[in-house]
Amino acid sequence: MPFLHLGKIFDMRSIATLMILSILFIGCKNEKKTNENQAENKVAEKTIAKNEQSDSLKIEITPISHATAVFKWDNTVFYTDPVGGADAFKGKATPDFVLITDIHGDHMNAETLDALELENAKIFVPKAVQEKLPEDLQGNLVVLNNGETNEYMGFKIKAIPMYNLPQSKDAMHVKGRGNGYILEKNGEKLYISGDTEDIPEMRNLKDIDVALVSMNLPYTMPVDKAADGVLAFKPKKVIPYHYRGKDGLADVEKFKELVNKGNQNIKVELMDWYPGRKK
Missing domain, CATH: 3.60.15.10 (Ribonuclease Z/Hydroxyacylglutathione hydrolase-like)
Known part of the structure; x- marks a missing residue:
């Protein structure tokens, strides 16, 4: 029984570790996506600014x-x-x-x-x-x-x-x-x-x-x-x-x-x- 209880503890720790790693992975992925979106937005803003400048002649x-x-x-x-x-x-x-x-x-x-x-x-x-x-x-x-x-x-x-x-x-x-x-x-x-x-x-x-x-x-x-x-x-x-x-x-x-x-x-x-x- 004690060994069984200890195994359950290890299982719970493994599950917790996997959950934490999953959260970190998702967070990194979202952060990457956010950075990509921000980069795309900056490019779009520059393009718009350039067009506005051209149209402003x-x-x-x-x-x-x-x-x-x-x-x-x-x-x-x-x-x-x-x-x-x-x-x-x-x-x-x-x-x-x-x-x-x-x-x-x-x-x-x-x-x-x-x-x-x-x-x-x-x-x-x-x-x-x-x-x-x-x-x-x-x-x-x-x-x-x-x-x-x-x-x-x-x-x-x-x-x-x-x-x-x-x-x-x-x-x-x-x-x-x-x-x-x-x-x-x-x-x-x-x-x-x-x-x-x-x-x-x-x-x-x-x-x-x-x-x-x-x-x-x-x-x-x-x-x-x-x-x-x-x-x-x-x-x-x-x-x-x-x-x-x-x-x-x-x-x-x-x-x-x-x-x-x-x-x-x-x-x-x-x-x-x-x-x-x-x-």
Whole structure:
């Protein structure tokens, strides 16, 4: 009997030991799972924070007319294709730099450049534009041709092609003459298309936050081609501009409808580039 009683004691101790080990094992497993969940949550939080940061790109864009605009990004002001004389920019901040896309009169105007306060501003231009501007502006010019990049005031400025399709020597916009531009700062990108169609160089763009895309027949591309090009490179936001054609204004509402139908994640913002004009 005493030996039997002692055996029972050992059995009870063994059971107790097993129970304690089981509890410790389960506790460790739960702690591991908790740590894994916490790690996953941290990764998710970082991803969300990154997306929120990307979506927070705030560029103030003030349309002047057609292809001409004033941009403010952080504390830097720049103009695109300034034409229309100094009065068109009355009340606007003096630019830190200027981007000119092409030689045509709706993009390049020497009289307007002379009238603006550009003494301390750099003017980024393709070679074809540089050759047509007067001597008194040459000191301000920075020539960028397709594929070239310059860094200025914290911005990476890259010139990319803009041209008509199909390519031909007598096209209104031949490849290599004019520039589209990509501006990048802190990993965020602005694309300004210039006078172009849905060329491969546009369709293959990556990680564009804001895009300005032209659409006006017979000079650039129709609305449906513009929408198709935008759906190919998927910017976070697209703004139609330069949409006055030979027969009036392009249907930017249709452009918005086509883009939204193809990808609801692309925000389409319509701005008034032709004040007082309806068609």
